[in-house]
Amino acid sequence: MDFFAYKNNKLYCEDVDLQDIAMECGTPCYVYSKKTLERHVEVYKNAFKTKNNLICFSVKSLSNISILELINKNGCGFDVVSGGELKRALYIGADPKKIIFSGVGKSYDEILLGIQEGILSFNVESEAEVYRIEEIASLQNKIVDVAIRFNPEVDSGGHEYIKTGRKGDKFGISSDDSVLKIANYIYESKNLNLVGLACHIGSQIMDLESYRLTAKNIKELSIKIKEIGNKLDFLDLGGGLGIPYENDKTPSPQDLISIIEAELMDAEERIVLEPGRSISGNAGVLLTKVEYIKDNFLIADAAMNDLLRPALYKAKHDVWSLTESKAIDQVWTIVGPVCESADVIAKDHPINADVGDILAIKTAGAYGFVMSSNYNSRVRPAEILVDGQTFNIVRSRESFDDLIKNEINLND
Numbered sequence: 022m023d024f025f026a027y028k029n030n031k032l033y034c035e036d037v038d039l040q041d042i043a044m045e046c047g048t049p050c051y052v053y054s055k056k057t058l059e060r061h062v063e064v065y066k067n068a069f070k071t072k073n074n075l076i077c078f079s080v081k082s083l084s085n086i087s088i089l090e091l092i093n094k095n096g097c098g099f100d101v102v103s104g105g106e107l108k109r110a111l112y113i114g115a116d117p118k119k120i121i122f123s124g125v126g127k128s129y130d131e132i133l134l135g136i137q138e139g140i141l142s143f144n145v146e147s148e149a150e151v152y153r154i155e156e157i158a159s160l161q162n163k164i165v166d167v168a169i170r171f172n173p174e175v176d177s178g179g180h181e182y183i184k185t186g187r188k189g190d191k192f193g194i195s196s197d198d199s200v201l202k203i204a205n206y207i208y209e210s211k212n213l214n215l216v217g218l219a220c221h222i223g224s225q226i227m228d229l230e231s232y233r234l235t236a237k238n239i240k241e242l243s244i245k246i247k248e249i250g251n252k253l254d255f256l257d258l259g260g261g262l263g264i265p266y267e268n269d270k271t272p273s274p275q276d277l278i279s280i281i282e283a284e285l286m287d288a289e290e291r292i293v294l295e296p297g298r299s300i301s302g303n304a305g306v307l308l309t310k311v312e313y314i315k316d317n318f319l320i321a322d323a324a325m326n327d328l329l330r331p332a333l334y335k336a337k338h339d340v341w342s343l344t345e346s347k348a349i350d351q352v353w354t355i356v357g358p359v360c361e362s363a364d365v366i367a368k369d370h371p372i373n374a375d376v377g378d379i380l381a382i383k384t385a386g387a388y389g390f391v392m393s394s395n396y397n398s399r400v401r402p403a404e405i406l407v408d409g410q411t412f413n414i415v416r417s418r419e420s421f422d423d424l425i426k427n428e429i430n431l432n433d
Contacts, residue, residue, distance in 0.1 A: 023057045023303040025383070027345040032381055036410040039308060040343050043379045046414060048310040049323035050403040051390050052381075053083075053415075055091060057304035061274075062095045065296060068278040077121050079260050079297025080106040082387040083305070085404055087415035089113045092300070098141070100260070100295040104131040111138060121257065121293065123170065123221070125150075125191055132157050136165055144170045144219045144257065146193050151203055151213070158212035167207065168217030168257060169246075171200045173238035175222045175231050193220065197242060204246045215251040217293070218243050221259025224298065229272050229280050232258065236284035243290065253290050260295040264302040266384050267337050274299060298387040305386025307402070309357075309366075311378045317354055319374055324357025325364040326396040328382060328389055332363040339383040340366065346373045355380070359397050390416075395424060 024035045032039050034054050042052055065076050077098040080089065084106060089099070090113040098119025099110040110120055120140040122131075125147070132154055135143060145151050145167050158165040172193040194200050200218075207215040222235055239256050247253060258281055263271045274296070281292060309323035330336040340355060351373055355366040366382060374380060393401045400419035405412050 022060065024054045024060075025057075025303075025306060025381070030345040032341060032343045032345070034306070034407040034412075037407050037412050039306075039381060040379060042405055042407075042412055043308050043310070043343070046403050046405055047418065048308050048379060048402075049321075049327050050308050050405055050418070051305055051385065052308060052405045052407060052412075053085075053088065053301075053305045053386055055406060055408040058088065058091060058300065059095055061300040061304065062092060062097055065274045065278070065294070065300070066096060068275040069292070070282055071292070074292040074294075075119060075255070077119065077293060077295045078300060079295050080109060081391060082297030083301035083389075084109055084391050085415055086113050087406055087413075088301070089115070091406075100297075104128070104134055107131070107134060107138070107140070117141070121168070121219075121295070123219075123295075127153075129153065129157065133161070136161055136163055142166045142168045142216055142255075144168045144217075145203070146170045148199070148203060148206075151206065155210055155212050164212055164214050166214050166216040168219045168255070169194060169200055169203055169207075169215065170219040170221070170257075171195075171197070171239075171242060173220050173222065173235045175234050175238070197245070200242060201245060201249070204251055205249050208249050208251050215246070216254040217257055217290070218246060218253060219257035219259065219293075221295065222261060224261045225263045226261045227263045227269070227271060229276055232277060233280050233284055236281045240285055240288055243288065255293045256285065256288060256290045257293040257295065260297050260299070262296060262299040264299050264384065264387075267339055302387035303384045305384075305389060307382040307385040307389060309380050309382060311374050311376050311380065312358070314376055317352070319353045319355045319372075319380075321355055321357055321366065321380065323366065323382065323402075324359040324397075324399065325361060326359055326394045326399050327357070327402055328366065328385055329392045329394075330388055331366055332361070333392075338367060338385065340370055340372055341381045341383060342372055342374055343379045343381060349373050359399070395419075398424060400424060 077100040079100045101107045102124035117138045117140045123144040170193040172195045207213045309321040313320040325332040349371045354368045357364045403418040404416035406415045
C-alpha cells in the first residue's frame with residue numbers, strides 16, 4: 022500500500038497535489054511519502070511473533086539523510102555497504118549496535134571506522150577479509166564482532182544482475198566447509214568474536230520458497246558452527262522481498278516473516294532482516310515533464326541518468342498522468358534526452374499525454390536517486406518529502422556550479 026492516489030481527477034501524494042510540487046520545485050524531481058515509509062516499517066515490525074528481532078534498513082536503496090532519520094526514529098537499524106553509508110547512518114544518530122556492515126570489498130579505513138564506532142557486526146565475505154579485520158582489531162586492541170555471510174545455493178529468480186546467493190556469485194562464502202573453517206579460525210582468534218550467520222540471496226524476490234530453503238540452510242549450518250563452540254546472537258536472512266512495479270501480485274512482509282519464523286522455530290538466535298526496496302520502493306515517484314512529441318515517442322525531461330533501472334535491468338515502471346483519464350486511447354514509448362538508445366523509461370505504454378504535461382514514474386523510491394549520475398553533464402534532480410498537507414525539499418537540485426566544483430582548470 023502507498024499514499025499516491027487520484028483525488029478529484031488529480032494525482033496526490035498524501036494530501037499534496039503533485040502538480041503543485043512540479044510547479045514549485047521543477048522537474049525532474051523525486052517525491053517521497055512519509056506515511057508510506059512509516060507504514061512499511063510498521064508492517065515489518067508488527068509481522069514478527071517472536072521478540073528482540075532487528076530490521077536493518079538497506080541504506081543503498083534510498084540514502085537521503087532525512088529519510089534515514091525518519092526510519093531511525095521508527096526503530097530500524099541499518100545495513101550499510103560502504104564507509105559513506107556508515108557515516109550517513111551515524112550522522113543521523115543511528116545506534117551503532119544496530120548497524121551491520123556488508124559488502125565484499127571493505128577497505129582498511131572503512132573497517133577501522135566500523136571498529137572505532139562499535140557497530141553490531143561486520144558480515145564477512147572472504148577469508149582475506151577475516152584476516153584484515155583481525156589485523157586491524159589487534160592494532161586497536163579490540164575484540165570485534167563479525168558474522169559470516171555464506172551462499173545457501175538458492176536461485177532467487179529475477180534478473181541475473183540481482184542474484185547473489187549462488188555458488189559462483191561474487192558475494193559470500195560458497196562452501197559449508199569453508200564457512201566452518203572460518204568459524205573455527207574466529208573461535209580461536211583473540212580479536213574476533215563470531216556473533217552471527219548471514220546470507221542474502223537476491224533482490225525483487227517473488228517466490229517465498231527461496232526464503233524457506235534459505236532459512237532451512239542457515240539453521241542447519243548454524244548448528245554446525247555452534248558445535249565448534251561459537252555462540253551466535255543472530256541469523257541474518259538479508260532482504261530482497263519483491264514489490265509490485267506493474268500491478269504484480271507480490272508476497273507481503275507478513276508472508277515472508279511467517280515462513281522464516283516457522284522454519285527457525287527452534288532456533289535460539291534472534292532474526293535479522295535487511296529490507297530496502299520493500300520499504301522505500303513504492304514510497305517514491307519521479308516526476309517528469311513531456312518536452313516533445315515525436316512519432317510514437319513522448320520525450321520527457323527525466324532520463325536514464327535520473328532513473329537507471331529501466332536501462333540497466335530492463336526494469337518496467339508504471340507511469341501515470343497527473344490528471345486521471347478514464348479512457349486511454351494512446352500508446353507511447355516514453356524516452357529521455359540522454360544520447361543513448363537505452364534511454365527508455367517505458368515502452369509501448371498506454372497513457373494520455375501532451376507536451377507540457379507532468380507524468381509520475383511510479384515505484385521509483387528504491388534504487389532511483391541513489392543510482393543517478395551526471396552523465397551528459399546533467400544535474401541530478403531534487404528530492405522532496407511529503408508529510409500530510411506539507412512538503413519539503415530534502416535535497417536541492419544540483420546546479421552547474423555543483424557539476425564542476427571539484428574540477429581543476431589548469432589554465433587558471
